[in-house]
Amino acid sequence: MATKAWLCIITLLVFIFSASAENAFEFLNNFRGYHKGDNIEGISKLKKHLQDIGYINSDPRNSNITSNIFDDLLESALKKYQSFYNLNVTGVVDDDTVSLMSQPRCGVPDSPAMRPDYAFFPGKPTWWTYNLTFAFAPGTRGDAIDPVANALEDWASVSPFKFSLNNIFNNANFKISFVPHDGPLKDLANSYAPRDGRLHFDEAENWVIGKVPGGIDIESVGLHEIGHLLGLAHSKDPKAIMYAYFWPNTVKIQLQPDDIQGLKALYNF
Known part of the structure; x- marks a missing residue:
């Protein structure tokens, strides 16, 4: 009985954390297959996410970030993201893009303009001592x-x-x-x-x-x-x-x- 109880607990934990991951990025599923020129409610949330992870400039004057138009800004950001992660560069929210973008990750933004393998922060900051x-x-x-x-x-x-x-x-x-x-x-x-x-x-x-x-x-x-x-x-x-x-x-x-x-x-x- 004790073994069965522990198995139930573990199963419940897996379900809870899987559901949390799914809910965190569930909004991405709303944008599958859309492309440039479409007007989609809530797609500004995708722009904000791409900005947070380094694919859209964080310039506060960039008013397009709050627009729900699938515009050049979003298409370009998606292509950069897909290129960096060796996905098909489609510029649309396809299945492979949603699958990867839905995973938990480090909160540090990517540096997509850097090297094709390892990369450094802009300016290559280092420590002065070992x-x-x-x-x-x-x-x-x-x-x-x-x-x-x-x-x-x-x-x-x-x-x-x-x-x-x-x-x-x-x-x-x-x-x-x-x-x-x-x-x-x-x-x-x-x-x-x-x-x-x-x-x-x-x-x-x-x-x-x-x-x-x-x-x-x-x-x-x-x-x-x-x-x-x-x-x-x-x-x-x-x-x-x-x-x-x-x-x-x-x-x-x-x-x-x-x-x-x-x-x-x-x-x-």
Whole structure:
């Protein structure tokens, strides 16, 4: 009976988190098959999403962002997105585009004008030293400490960087915390380019250690976000740690050649 009860609980958790992911991006299904010139109620929400992830300029003077016309701005943004993620470049909201765009991802915008593989933030910001400190915000959940420390060691193992714990949060180079953001299975985490150093995990996620149904592995996402803290932007390589999208019940804790080559190119070591 106990085993059956646990199976019911796990099934319920999978259902809850799957439904959350579906609901978060359900609006995309309303736009399948539409193309330039159509007037579609609510399509400004798609423009805003593409702006948030780096495919439409965030210039506040851009009045087209609030328009419900499927215009040149939206078609161009969709083509850039499809090209970056190696989808068919159709300029319409097709099935493959909806499928990928509906997945949870890192909240850092893409850099679609950059390299075809690894990428850097605009201006290629870097740290002035290889000796960096990290700290966790007071009250950080205890099960996050070791996974994030492991992720830091993984980056240190392929580079000259050395990371040490700083007990004073505000004095650390990397400031790691769990904060409210946008709810489950949307933007999993967000971090900033050098030399800001903030890393925010969305506290609404079902954070776990390892591969758990409906769960998001802390170390896998931490490894990705630390790449941003070091100066790497999103990669087009789906195998790379620096790929923007992350599926629940997945573990990605091994840096790939693309990640390592990107860091070497950025810091010339």
